[in-house]
Amino acid sequence: MSSEDLSALGAASTAEEITHQPAVWRLLAQDLQERADTVRAFLEPLLSRADLRIVLTGAGTSAYAGQVLAPGLSRTLSRRVDAVPTTDIVSHPQQIFAEDVPTLLVSFARSGDSPESLAAVQFAESQLSDVHHLVLTCNPDGALARQRPERSLVLVMPEGTNDRGFAMTSSFTSMLLACRIVLGGNTGRMEHAARAAEQVLSVMSGPDGLAAQLAAREFERVVYLGSGALTGLARESALKLTELTAGAVPTWAESALGFRHGPKAVLTGSTLALVYLSNDPYTRLYDEDIVTELRTQLGSSQVLVIGASAPRDATGLTLVPDGLGAVDDAVLAAVFVVAAQELALRFSLAHGIGSDNPFPGGQVNRVVQGVTLHPLPA
Structure with missing residues (x-):
């Protein structure tokens, strides 16, 4: 279908973002090779610690990236790797971070502007005495990339991964592959x-x-x-x-x-x-x-x-x-x-639904809205 036809159907952005993924992944492999020394300097001291806990976190599609990655990374790294949605961290942080052990919090965030993404980082900082952050995001201007905590590394995915369409497509696969490579190795897989x-x-x-x-x-x-x-x-x-x-x-x-x-x-x-x-x-x-x-x-x-x-x-x-x-x-x-x-x-x-914006009435939003962050009880 032509781009004009897809635009008329409200699906041009989604279609493009699905089809350009192979090209984006090749760009990502180049980016990671160029940043290999920086990534190694950040991760090697952490991964040398036998008591390190790795927590993979995000909301919605970003949470599923962690669920896909955790089993294999746990085996590859021979250590504890937990996939915990930011929505779970925010609703009960004291249970998620009950063990005050050295932790690497890996945050997946397309926009980096969802309230849970920011709150999960803040709760990790307040509940843990030794925490580092690896932020994988598609938006260099998002709050998570700009308000980076101490002891953190931010990796921004290639241009074009901050999907303009409603649903996460190239953002999901790019962040998933980036995490698999920086923690598990082998850019040749790309x-x-x-x-x-x-x-x-x-x-x-x-x-x-x-x-x-x-x-x-x-x-x-x-x-x-x-x-x-x-x-x-x-x-x-x-x-x-x-x-x-x-x-x-x-x-x-x-x-x-x-x-x-x-x-x-x-x-x-x-x-x-x-x-x-x-x-x-x-x-x-x-x-x-x-x-x-x-x-x-x-x-x-x-x-x-x-x-x-x-x-x-x-x-x-x-x-x-x-x-x-x-x-x-x-x-x-x-x-x-x-x-x-x-x-x-x-x-x-x-079904005659424009995939670029399936909810024109705003019932569901590209970046989640309506979340009230409540303070922890004393």
């Missing part, structure tokens, strides 16, 4: 991810792409499933569809094993299911089991499987980008979410 995302876009995007074909089938609800790090991806995928369709399409997100324990009740004859396959060989066994079960219940044409290699039940819709066999699940998530973003865009178009 090129693998960029090439694979280009393949995903070639299959999913456009008026005749797979996303548009699925949207045209008018599914009444959509389910996203993934295990471990990919459970966070499933939640982010469901949120994208909810946001861009203004809630017109009910969604559900769960782990592959957890889905059978009640949530499976959401399935109807008009449900589309997306299953993300882990690259961990053991975890993947459970992902493949749910694929077989869903394809038996719903039919092969209603279950889309996305993985680095084809599932054992390859009879239905399957998307397998090349070159991802050796990457961890956090990198897979950055690539796979592009398919979910494109699907959400096409569902919003099919």
Whole structure:
């Protein structure tokens, strides 16, 4: 679709921000290489401390970035890594920071202006005697970047990641990949991810792409499933569809094993299911089991499987980008979410909803509003 057509439909910014992600990731890899010495000088002394706790925090989509990253980083760094939303920190900081241990607070913030982002930093400072801050943001002019606390490093994502559209797309993947690289290493993963995302876009995007074909089938609800790090991806995928369709399409997100324990009740004859396959060989066994079960219940044409290699039940819709066999699940998530973003865009178009601003009445806002920050009791 032309940019003029997308503009007329209120979707030009969202469409552009989805499709330019591979290019943005390549710029990000260059930026991180140029800042490698600064990053190393900040992080190495911290990561050498065996008692360091790492807390990954953000709200909404930014919180899901932490959920995607925490399992793999905990294993890579051999230390405690917790994903805790800023909304949880703000509502009960004394419980979240009950242990006064050396802490690295990693804040994900597209704008850096949400009240919870700022308050989470302030609560960490007030509750902990030894805290450092790594701020990943897409807005150099946001309050979080400007009002940087002591003992902090601010990494601003490349230009174009501070999404103009309502939903977080390139901001999410850029901050996720940046954190994976600075804490877990290997900027070479970025090129693998960029090439694979280009393949995903070639299959999913456009008026005749797979996303548009699925949207045209008018599914009444959509389910996203993934295990471990990919459970966070499933939640982010469901949120994208909810946001861009203004809630017109009910969604559900769960782990592959957890889905059978009640949530499976959401399935109807008009449900589309997306299953993300882990690259961990053991975890993947459970992902493949749910694929077989869903394809038996719903039919092969209603279950889309996305993985680095084809599932054992390859009879239905399957998307397998090349070159991802050796990457961890956090990198897979950055690539796979592009398919979910494109699907959400096409569902919003099919419902006549402008994805750049699905809530013209202001019921939900790009930067959260209406939050009252209450002082802690004495």
